[in-house]
Amino acid sequence: MTVLAPESVDLANLVDPELYATGDPYPVWRWMRDNDPVRLHAATQYPAFWSVTRYDDIRTVYNDARVFSSAEGILLRPLAHGKDPGGGRTLALTDPPHHKALRSLVADWFTTRSVRALEEAMRGAVRQVVARAAGLGECDFVTDIAARLPLYVICRLMGVPDHEQEMLFSLTSKAFGAGEAETRSIAHQEIMAYFLELMYRRMDQPEDDLVSALVNGEVDGNLLSEEDILLNCDNLLVGGTENVRLAVAGGMQTFLDRPADWERLHADRTLMPTAVEEVLRWTSSATHIMRTVTEPVTLRDRLLEAGDRVVMWTPSANRDERYFENPDVFDITRRPNRHLALGAGEHFCLGAMMTRTEMRILFTELLDSIHHIEQTGPAVPLRSIVVNGLESLPVRITAK
Incomplete structure (x- = not known):
């Protein structure tokens, strides 16, 4: 374990994407947990x-939606970018009671019964994905495998026709990838244009899908505006794909680094539920989540004023020595494992069960259908202060 001296801790680096791409934020967070767990950072x-x-402390913030609001945004934004356009309008960026009413429009698609009804289709999708990847010889595990199942599932739930899913996959790969900012922006605009057209289709001909629910559902007796529908479509697309893509890719890299754990999981599938939870804790795909204080409050020994922003570093919480035994050890048998990778409180991930099911099926199908998987080049971390994970993971897959 690396122990940092106070003078060696550059806390300003926490908002530098380079730290996450080429450095190691965990010693910085460890020093903060031990020495300054609620720390004020000056504006940059x-x-x-x-x-x-x-x-x-992070659980305290999550569990008090009245004092720690999501409506002003849940991610740090450069001052030059202004306010988040989704503030107060999307599932992620609303507070009770509006949040509860909005969530109720789409919650039925994420129930236990709905998730179980999709399981066989998920397995079929994964088998096709793995067969395709094996046929390529060498592939990128992130884009060719980890990204495809969650996109297939959310597209199915949103009512995207089968013949349009590959086009949307191509656009999301560009929009949420690590390419040029202009390329990402253009792709994101094309995604929004696609959902605008799909929204109008569902206005004319509603179906049993999430977009129809947003188009025809009412919140406080009113239909959502077209802009609110589009913002929530975007929110569902990102939320429905990011966690699984990043967790599965990070988990696979971890298993490649620790082949004994992969073999143990192969031999004993009863370990799959705890392995999935440990992958979620270990990868902690949301690097930070933000809240805004609505009234003066004391957190630990610090007085926070109304309007102050509070940034919760999720990976730090999930490596807190005060809560997890041997937190820097990857343990697929870990119990209990009450990590915060999927949030907590009012904003606990709506798709948590879907996320866990997708991960379980994906890892199971990989274990069942591949003979060998090997890494063929260095993994490339994302350069981001928002999400924690891999941009690419080159592998070679041999099918059974």
Whole structure:
């Protein structure tokens, strides 16, 4: 374990994407948990904010939606970008009671019964994905495998026709990838244009899907505006794909680094549920989540004022020595494992069960259908302060 001296800790690096691409933020978070767990950061290109790094404090923030609001945005944004356009309008960026009403429009698609009804289709989709990847010889595990199942599932739920899914996959790969900013922006505009057209289709001919639910559902007795529908479509697309893509890719890299764990899981499938939870904890795909204080409140020994921003570092909470035994050890048998990778409180991930099911099926099908998987080049981490994971993971897959 690396122990940093105070003078060696550059806390400003926490908002530098390079730290996550080529450095190691975990020693910085460890020092903060031990020495300054609720710390004020001065404004830079980002607004001033409080860093929260301990598990218990982060749970406190998550569980009080009245004092710690999501409506002003849940991610740090450069001051030059202004307010988040989804503030107060999307599932992720609303507070109770509006949040509950909006969530109720789409919640039925993420129930236990709905998820179970999709399981066989998921297995079929994964088998096709793995067969395709094996046929390529060498492939990128992130884009060719990890990204495809969650996109297939969310497209199915949103009512995207089968023949349009590959086009949407291509656009999302560009929009949420690591390419040029202009390329990402153009792709994102094309995604929004696609959902605008799909929204109008569902206005004329509703079906049993999420877009129809947003088009025809009412919140507080009113239909959603067209802009609100589009913003929520975007929110569902990102939320329905990012967690699984990043967790599965990071999990696969971890298993490649620890082949004994992969072999153990292959031999004993009863370990799959705890292995999935440990992958979620270990990868912690949301690097940070933000809230805005609505009234003066004391957190630990710090007085936070109304309007202050609070940034919760999820990977830090999930490595907190005060809560997890041997937190820097990857343990597929870990119990209990009450990580915060999927949030907590009012905003606990709507698709948590779907995420776990997709991960379980994907790992199971990989174990069942491949003879060998090997890494063929260096994994490339994302250069981001928002999400934690891999941009690419080159592998070679041999099918059974």
